[in-house]
Amino acid sequence: MTSDDTARPAPTSRSVETLSALSPDRTEAVLALLAEAAAADGQQAVSEQGRLRLRGGERPGVAHLLLTLGTELVGYAQLEDTDPVEAPAAELVVRPSQRGHGHGRALGAALLAASGKRLRVWAHGGHPAARHLAQVLGLTLFRELRQMRRPLAGLELPEPVLPEGVTVRTFVPGADDAAWLAVNAAAFAHHPEQGSLTQRDLADRMGEPWFDPEGFFLAERDGALVGFHWTKAHAAERLGEVYVVGVRPGSQGGGLGKALTTIGLRHLAGRGLPTAMLYVDADNKAAVSVYERLGFTTYETDLMYRSES
Structure with missing residues (x-):
């Protein structure tokens, strides 16, 4: 959520259109708007998952809201309503030159109307203007997602110690898809964004330029997948990411998550990337503690707001 609404008169030619899918031309226009806003803000207003949904x-459950002035696209919002329990989730952005x-x-307001006033909205980076807009819309703070970072140069981590009987190999596209999706769903059953990933979502990510199966580590015991660490390299930013670490329920508590994290960090350091990053919920005290012991500190915080309805 990126905006700066300090109450100047609203243009009379403004309109908001809601679509279930975007044409290629509109997709490119939205991506250009997102890139312009990211350059101005130093932060993407729409998550990776949201950007993948543009194409x-x-x-199912995804709507695109385009705000225009005449023929000019000046704002975009995405509404995702697939969680059977939680309120629909949204992200939004306004062109920097058109803020205020x-x-x-x-x-x-359009998102609140479309969601029946049951709404959660992300403010990536927690910018003051986004906090102000949340207050104007009557939304309250609900969730904090930390981005943590640590240097990889001169990385000194102990040799990873795997639980007895566990071996680690890399992901094989096509052969490991179903097994990984099943373990990911089980490991993140409490986390709707990650745990609900489908074959289409996995295929979207495997089609991205950053995808590298050599940085996607699978832990097995007796031929069954018990955990994984998927890393990601942001080449332009010179960042390595602990993209997602998961351990199958029943295999937790034996140090597998820490060992997999260490294996992935060593891989990223070996690629010559100077810094590692990850995202973790601020209220997941156990995970935050593990990452702090691995040398990570909080870099910035994404905030989620929700309606009281």
């Missing part, structure tokens, strides 16, 4: 046609005209408030 490939209609997706009430466009963010208009997109927020």
Whole structure:
């Protein structure tokens, strides 16, 4: 959520259109808007998952809201309503040159209407303008997601110690998809964004330029998948990411998660990347503690707000 609505008069030609899928031209226009906003803000307003949803046609439960002035695209929001329990989740952005005209408030109002006033909204980076917009829309702070970082140069980590009977290999696209999706769903049953990934979501990521199966580590015991560490390299930013670490329920508590994390960090350091990053919920005290012991510190925080309805 990126906006700055300090209450200037709203243009009369403003309109908001809601679509279930975007044409290629509109997709490119939205991606250009996101890139322009990211350059100005130093932070993406729409998550990787949201950006992947822009392409490939209609997706169940996903809506795209385009705010225009005449023919100019000045704002975008995405609404995702697939969780059977939680309120629909949204992200939104306004073109930097068009902020301060009430466009963010208009997109927020449209999201509230489309969700029946049951809404969760991300503010990536927690910028003050986004916090102000959340207050204007009557939303309250609900969740904090920390981005943590640590240097990889001169990395000194102990040799990873795997639980007895566990071996580690790398992911084989096509052969390991179903097994990984099953363990990911089990490991993140409490986490709707990660745990609900489908074959289409996995295929989207495998089609991205950053995907490298050599950085996707699988832990097995007796031929069955028990855990994984998927790393990611952000080449332009010179960042390595602990993209996702998961351990199958029943295999937790034996140090497997820490060993997999160490294996992935060593891989990223071996690629010459100077810094590692990861995302973790602030209220997941156990995970935060593990990462702090591995040398990570908080770099910035994403905030999620929700309606009280």
